[in-house]
Amino acid sequence: MAKAKTAYVCNDCGADYVRWLGQCTECKAWNTITEVRIGTAKTAAVERRGYAGATLAKVQTLNEVDLEELPRFSSTFKEFDRVLGGGIVPGSAILIGGSPGAGKSTLLLQTMCQLAEVMPTLYVTGEESLQQVALRAQRLNLPTDKLRMLAETSVETICDLADKEQPRVMVIDSIQVMHLADIQSAPGSVSQVRECAAYLTRYAKLKGVAILMVGHVTKDGSLAGPKVLEHCIDCSILLEGSADSRFRTLRGHKNRFGPANELGVFAMTGQGLKEVTNPSAIFLQRAEEHGSGSAVMVIWEGTRPLLVELQALVDATQLANPRRVAVGMETTRLAMLLAVLHRHGGLHMSDQDVFVNVVGGVRVTETGADLALLLAIVSSFREQPLPRDVIIFGEVGLSGEIRPVQNGLARLNEAAKHGFTKAIVPYGNRPKETIAGMQVTAVKTLQEALDTL
Numbered sequence: 484m485a486k487a488k489t490a491y492v493c494n495d496c497g498a499d500y501v502r503w504l505g506q507c508t509e510c511k512a513w514n515t516i517t518e519v520r521i522g523t524a525k526t527a528a529v530e531r532r533g534y535a536g537a538t539l540a541k542v543q544t545l546n547e548v549d550l551e552e553l554p555r556f557s558s559t560f561k562e563f564d565r566v567l568g569g570g571i572v573p574g575s576a577i578l579i580g581g582s583p584g585a586g587k588s589t590l591l592l593q594t595m596c597q598l599a600e601v602m603p604t605l606y607v608t609g610e611e612s613l614q615q616v617a618l619r620a621q622r623l624n625l626p627t628d629k630l631r632m633l634a635e636t637s638v639e640t641i642c643d644l645a646d647k648e649q650p651r652v653m654v655i656d657s658i659q660v661m662h663l664a665d666i667q668s669a670p671g672s673v674s675q676v677r678e679c680a681a682y683l684t685r686y687a688k689l690k691g692v693a694i695l696m697v698g699h700v701t702k703d704g705s706l707a708g709p710k711v712l713e714h715c716i717d718c719s720i721l722l723e724g725s726a727d728s729r730f731r732t733l734r735g736h737k738n739r740f741g742p743a744n745e746l747g748v749f750a751m752t753g754q755g756l757k758e759v760t761n762p763s764a765i766f767l768q769r770a771e772e773h774g775s776g777s778a779v780m781v782i783w784e785g786t787r788p789l790l791v792e793l794q795a796l797v798d799a800t801q802l803a804n805p806r807r808v809a810v811g812m813e814t815t816r817l818a819m820l821l822a823v824l825h826r827h828g829g830l831h832m833s834d835q836d837v838f839v840n841v842v843g844g845v846r847v848t849e850t851g852a853d854l855a856l857l858l859a860i861v862s863s864f865r866e867q868p869l870p871r872d873v874i875i876f877g878e879v880g881l882s883g884e885i886r887p888v889q890n891g892l893a894r895l896n897e898a899a900k901h902g903f904t905k906a907i908v909p910y911g912n913r914p915k916e917t918i919a920g921m922q923v924t925a926v927k928t929l930q931e932a933l934d935t936l
Contacts, residue, residue, distance in 0.1 A: 568741015776863030811841030827883030887911030
């Protein structure tokens with residue numbers, strides 16, 4: 484077989500070179516020249532099928548496309564299935580990232596050992612030896628008699644052996660150590676990661692094999708490698724959790740087969756990862772002595788509401804510039820809401836340090852937590868505790884108005900299930916019918932919310 488050729492192309496201007504250079508001589512940009520694979524005539528016919536794996540070019544109208552239901556199958560974890568949109572789709576390419584020690588390999592090993600009982604599977608490890616994986620499975624008391632294992636880093640060899648094994652699910656641990664013989668750069672480089680991911684994605688589409696790839700993350704928590712890595716795969720999932728916390732959150736960032744931003748919660752135990760079916764109860768383990776600066780909010784994660792406690796601490800600053808620290812939320816949004824509180828609430832905090840923390844290590848990205856954040860800050864500033872049985876949610880606009888959020892009724896019903904009897908919500912989210920055991924106060928402006936307290 485003729486060896487595929489490679490070229491070096493500038494990502495900014497498109498100029499090509501016969502070897503790698505640090506600076507492009509055309510556009511003068513630094514570190515923009517990357518290696519690109521040029522396939523032979525035989526491999527080019529395969530690569531023309533693209534990531535979707537189409538074997539025949541055919542033009543048809545949109546209503547002629549077959550819309551039969553995707554034949555999903557369960558991963559044996561309900562929380563994992565939730566993040567994937569209902570289960571694993573055959574022929575899909577799924578990328579699971581996370582910091583070292585988060586539990587990526589543990590989660591996939593537990594999943595594959597259970598799936599191996601009902602279907603052919605293949606676990607490819609490139610970072611650990613087979614003995615290390617077997618010891619982990621023994622420590623977790625997992626069934627190991629049917630899971631097929633392979634220690635290999637060559638993508639061509641892996642796909643050749645997969646043709647013989649015919650698995651329905653295959654794990655690649657990890658994509659950063661895989662390599663193609665046609666690429667001259669080292670494993671883990673931009674060229675190797677891009678081409679290996681593209682090769683495996685095409686194989687998944689053509690053979691109908693679901694491939695789960697483990698990906699490394701950078702120091703800021705984003706997936707390492709080129710951005711095209713996230714474009715070519717079908718699902719991008721991050722397993723988040725600090726080393727000192729026993730809880731792990733599995734969050735979907737991209738999903739072609741279901742809703743994105745879905746959240747699954749796991750607990751790390753001596754027997755591996757265990758599902759948390761009621762995460763609101765975990766994140767609401769509040770102290771018996773109720774102090775100021777604590778508020779409970781209802782955020783919407785994917786397709787379900789989640790009750791989370793938010794804590795704020797306001798203290799006189801000893802510095803020329805007061806500090807604004809937010810853990811689990813955006814610091815820039817905190818600064819903006821403090822400006823709204825000063826303009827429309829009459830509270831001056833330019834001489835106060837403000838610290839905000841979301842309990843449980845949850846990352847809040849939606850704007851429905853604005854009202855709870857401001858009321859927690861006011862509670863700490865005035866040293867007046869909020870009622871323990873009150874729930875708060877709502878978006879705060881720059882003009883001081885309280886804007887409605889999505890799924891307001893579902894949030895209120897979730898709060899009522901956990902024993903909350905009072906709620907401060909936007910006027911647009913007021914329920915049309917009375918919720919049993921709950922007193923709902925609808926507010927239109929920030930000043931009305933402050934007067935309510």
